[in-house]
Amino acid sequence: MTEITLDEIRSRVDQHWDAIVDLLSHKVAFAAVSAKGITGDHMRRSAEFVSDELRKLGVDTRVVQSTNPDGTPGAFEVVGSKIVDDDAPTALLYAHHDVQPVPDPSQWNTDAFTATTKGDRLFGRGAADDGGGIAIHAGSLLALGEDLGVNIKVFFEGEEEMGSPSFIPFIKAHKDAFESDVIIVADSGNWSDKIPSLTTSLRGNTAVDVIVRVLGHPVHSGQFGGPILDANTVAAMLISSMYDADGSLQIPGLKCQEPVGGLQQDIDETTLRHDAAVLPSWKLTGTDSLASRLWTKPSVSVIGFDAHPVEGSFNVLADSAAFRLSLRTAPSQRPEEAQQALTDFLKQHAPFGAVVEVKPLENGMGWAMDPSSEAVHDAQAAMTQAFGVEPINKGEGGSIPFIPELQKLFPQAQVLVTGPEDPQSNAHSPNESISLYGLRNNIIAEALLMRALAR
Template identity: 70%
Template sequence: MAALRADDIRARVEGDWERIVDVLNRKIALRSVSAKGITAEHMRRSAEFVAEELRKVGVDAKVVQSHNPDGTPGAWEVIGSKIVDEHAPTVLLYAHHDVQPVPDASAWNTDPFVGTQIDTRLYGRGAADDGGGIAIHSGALKALGDDLKVNIKVFIEGEEEMGSPSFIPFIEEHRDEFSSDVIIVADSGNWSAEIPSLTTSLRGNTDLDVHVRVLHHPVHSGQYGGPILDANTLASMLIASMYDEQGDLAVPGIASEEPIGGLQRDMDEATVRADAGIVGSYHLAGTGSLAARLWTKPSVTVIGFDAHPVEGSFNVISPETTFRLSLRTAPNQRPEEAQEALARFMVERAPFGAEVWVDKLDNGMGWAMDPDAEATKDAMKAMEQAFGVAPVNKGEGGSIPFIPELQCIFPEAQVLVTGPEDPKANAHSPNESISLPSLKNNVVTEALLLDKLAR
């Protein structure tokens, strides 16, 4: 079976480029914010748009509404297939059509729902996350056309930004539409706009609420301050006790890992500092490679804290407080195990005997790719051909819980996590954008990969 030449694929993508960018611009304009209602009409319109665009590139696509575990209506999902040979391998293409909200449009330099090109980047909410993934799939299938030699199944999700509550019930109801040999998840990103990457791992996630109580009611800080520390101070002491003097998380039972498949290149500290907007005086916490600290070692963030605002504050000792912890777990640790370890630590380390109790919240498993899988090797070759440079694999510190869930349901499938983002994409933030030259290379990559997978 003769392989398609990279130059031929690129020429086809160049000829289709205006259509690909137009699809992305029209997708941005749909304002597909799932936080405004996953069952709402604007989300149904978004799904119908994606289904129609997939039909234009040969996929028999349709819109189906999912159901939540309690039976209530769920998201508008897009599923479909293009079967070329019942004996050929089958590849599932994933992306999501919902986008993050825009809480403050004034923080943007452009209209967030009008695709706007500035230099080589296209700005707009969902340009990268994950309109870019949809554009990649559409462009790759169009480029291959009648030369497609693998069977295609697609799933474009409508609630990824809301935590995918109906994901498992939907897969169980549509198992045949998901069964495949390879799953390509186009919802991550590259090392840079010029250097491609496979995502090697994702951290898991678990949340818990910690309650701290020292008094049964507020008392005057002048009359009782000294021997009685306020609940906010005690909570702060408890939070600080999770770390050693170097800033490493030091909670027994919470695992730490090194980068999956080995570290090809460490993250550049200056770039990380600039991208994150870190103040100049701050020294990065933790030890070991920066990549491990960001991708595979655990981290805890206080994402909520009940305390009286500064405005209107007065001289009382706070009797009780609650804070919420978000723990990113090492890719291979069960989140329930890490959650239990952190909960136990909080209770056992209660400062000065304060009352501490914990509410355990949601869990999401991490994921690690198989670096030795044939599909992984094919993807690496396709990336190098398309971008002209060797890929640098990278992990992700964030979590995509449905990937391990999908892998659990279809254990024989090889999962590849790709995507349109780069460090300047600002996904979930103001001025989200996508690199157009990188998007073009990503389309070429996926077309080449699908051609390789046929063999």
């Protein structure tokens, strides 16, 4: 295999840089919001664009519509391969071409679906999540050209932002398209735009809907308020009972674990406060390292609450309240186990004899990297070369449930989770952006990684 130096790869990426940014800009313009309908023409066009771009790079791709578990039509998926040598190892490249909605365009400083460069950042919905992942894969293939050295398979998903309901049925129906030695999932992020990272773990997730009842029907607050609390207040008391004085969860049965592979560097509190727009008066909750609190310890969030709006409210005690809890679990804990622990706690801590009903919702398993695998060492070396600094591995508090499912279906494959994001990317939020400096080096790192895998 012909040796290619770092300088040669960097030169090739620079040579093709305008084409890479142009691809990403066009991808943003497709406004591939899966929440508007995964079977819509806008999603089909997005998939066809990605497929066409990869075909220009020598990857034999096609767009296939998946089928949901109930038999209804599913998302438009991009699958394909480029076989260079039957005896060479195979890398599966994953990204997703669907994006999050833009509920309030007025919160954006630019048009959300027009890629706009400001300084070193390119703004637009999906510029980072996960158009950046598509650009990394395409850019590395473009840079390597005929010097690839490994066989490539691709899967670019069309429903990741909707929870991937047809993902597993699709894999089982097209298993040959996923058989590989290494799976590179470019849907995460780096420590910063200047410091690369491998994602070492992902928390799992589960959710429940809770209904709290205190009355058979609403009653007048002046006539009955005092000995009877309204359901909203009781729901708030139930929610607060999950936490101790430090703000740590105190739910028996929820597991905690330390950062996978050891903690190389804790998260800087000042940076965290800035990135999350934390109010100056707010004291961060929980104990132990910030990294463990964000990556490997459980957390519960109220993500929905049904109550009468302030506008038009009147003097009535609410008879019932409903809310939805999202529980992020430690990477190693089965989500069903955590869901049951949460359910048991809520029912056992019903304030003042209120009736509490808990409806279980979907579960997603967490994931932990094997820090001793050969592919991990190759990826870390490639990142060090590309960025000029050693990577700081990090976990993610979010969940990508299909990764453990992939690992279960293909236990022989080594999984690497990389990605285009950094703490300023604002994925899922207004003014989403990608660092062009980071994108360039991520492409170089992936090209180096594939050359290492070939060796």
